[in-house]
Amino acid sequence: MMDFGNFVQLIQESDVITIFGHAVPDGDCYGCQIALRELIRDNFPDKKVYAVGSGIPPFFERLATMDEVSNDIIASSTAILVDVSCLRRVEDQRVVTAKRWGKIDHHQPSDLESFDGVAVVDSARIAAAEIIAEIALAYRWKISTLAAECLYLGMCTDSGRFSYRGTTARTLEIVEILKRRHIRVRSIHAIAYYESPERRKMKNIIRRKAKMYEGVTYCYLPVASYTRVGLSGDEALRLVNALARVNKEAHCYGLFVQMEGDQINVELRSNNGYAVHGVARKYGGGGHRYASGCTIYSTQNQVEDVVRDMAMTGKDEDNA
Numbered sequence: 001m002m003d004f005g006n007f008v009q010l011i012q013e014s015d016v017i018t019i020f021g022h023a024v025p026d027g028d029c030y031g032c033q034i035a036l037r038e039l040i041r042d043n044f045p046d047k048k049v050y051a052v053g054s055g056i057p058p059f060f061e062r063l064a065t066m067d068e069v070s071n072d073i074i075a076s077s078t079a080i081l082v083d084v085s086c087l088r089r090v091e092d093q094r095v096v097t098a099k100r101w102g103k104i105d106h107h108q109p110s111d112l113e114s115f116d117g118v119a120v121v122d123s124a125r126i127a128a129a130e131i132i133a134e135i136a137l138a139y140r141w142k143i144s145t146l147a148a149e150c151l152y153l154g155m156c157t158d159s160g161r162f163s164y165r166g167t168t169a170r171t172l173e174i175v176e177i178l179k180r181r182h183i184r185v186r187s188i189h190a191i192a193y194y195e196s197p198e199r200r201k202m203k204n205i206i207r208r209k210a211k212m213y214e215g216v217t218y219c220y221l222p223v224a225s226y227t228r229v230g231l232s233g234d235e236a237l238r239l240v241n242a243l244a245r246v247n248k249e250a251h252c253y254g255l256f257v258q259m260e261g262d263q264i265n266v267e268l269r270s271n272n273g274y275a276v277h278g279v280a281r282k283y284g285g286g287g288h289r290y291a292s293g294c295t296i297y298s299t300q301n302q303v304e305d306v307v308r309d310m311a312m313t314g315k316d317e318d319n320a
């Protein structure tokens with residue numbers, strides 16, 4: 001079991017706490033921000049605590065909204081990063097003005113990204129929400145239904161509904177404990193996995209445009225291909241898993257989305273043990289061993305350069 005003592009001490013020593021997540025928040029990021037806010041509210045009632053960032057608006061009515069926070073509050077606060085490895089990757093860059101920092105994360109540690117603060121990092125965990133649940137359980141915090149539902153959201157979405165590598169017996173034990181807090185999962189799934197007509201159309205386009213190269217499935221989306229459907233580049237990028245079963249011989253897959261100018265945002269995945277993380281790192285990105293992202297610039301690197309590196313990625317031995 002990890003030692004959470006320094007982290008809990010950081011909370012105890014802080015009167016004002018702001019909670020930040022990464023850009024383009026996903027279920028784990030948003031779930032962690034709201035869950036940690038509720039846990040601190042319920043267990044440290046004298047603290048002022050805020051969740052900062054755009055969150056996931058379709059969940060605001062079912063779970064909770066984010067907070068509007070002034071520059072002064074952030075500057076007077078301890079900032080806690082959840083589901084994000086360093087200040088540079090935080091969505092709201094006012095995070096740099098905080099008095100001090102803490103973080104709870106499960107991304108691959110990377111030497112490019114130093115962090116000056118109290119860090120709780122375990123890249124063996126399927127979700128950052130799982131680490132927050134461990135802290136709450138270790139310290140016997142009160143876990144409200146809302147906090148439990150937000151932790152569940154993070155664990156469910158980051159684990160591909162408890163199917164990806166990294167989902168452990170402990171993951172499922174924690175879900176069982178959360179279930180005893182009267183969480184209702186069906187309405188959470190309905191929001192998390194809602195397929196709008198736009199998303200469905202985009203997934204079909206991604207599959208149709210998919211190409212193969214030496215065991216790599218990949219697809220490049222120019223700006224017009226998603227604006228025509230009515231999605232943003234970030235929304236299109238989240239549909240990377242549409243490529244998962246395009247070709248059953250493929251060992252990894254990547255979605256390349258042209259953003260403004262020469263910028264191309266990239267999401268890389270492997271469902272059978274090829275560590276795409278190294279490829280993302282090479283281009284200045286990062287993430288998880290089998291799910292990573294990076295940004296390339298067509299003036300410097302081409303889609304084909306990344307695809308070639310993916311094709312050369314070896315299979316992990318323990319993933320027969």
Ligand SMILES: [Mn+2]
Pocket residue numbers: 028029083106126127128158
């Ligand atoms: Mn995560």
